[in-house]
Amino acid sequence: MFQTKVRKVGNSSVVTMSSEMLAALDVKDGDTVYVTRSDDKGLKISAHDPDVVAALEAAERVMDENRDLLQALA
Numbered sequence: 001m002f003q004t005k006v007r008k009v010g011n012s013s014v015v016t017m018s019s020e021m022l023a024a025l026d027v028k029d030g031d032t033v034y035v036t037r038s039d040d041k042g043l044k045i046s047a048h049d050p051d052v053v054a055a056l057e058a059a060e061r062v063m064d065e066n067r068d069l070l071q072a073l074a
Contacts, residue, residue: 002021006013017025025047027033038044063070 002018002024004015004017004021006015008014022028025033025045027047031047034046034049036044036046036050
């Protein structure tokens with residue numbers, strides 16, 4: 001578990017991420033991270049857009065289910 005504080009910067013509030021937190025997410029300064037609400041009403045920070053990940057997983061399932069047909073069309 002990581003701990004950080006919310007600070008005021010100008011008109012915004014920011015959460016500072018330590019180098020250990022960045023390494024755990026495999027991101028660096030300037031990268032985009034995605035924040036989504038979790039089932040327990042917390043927040044989840046991820047390095048990948050969850051919608052894109054879900055779409056790729058769905059595409060993988062379709063390709064697996066139709067492998068023979070797709071190979072015939074190739």
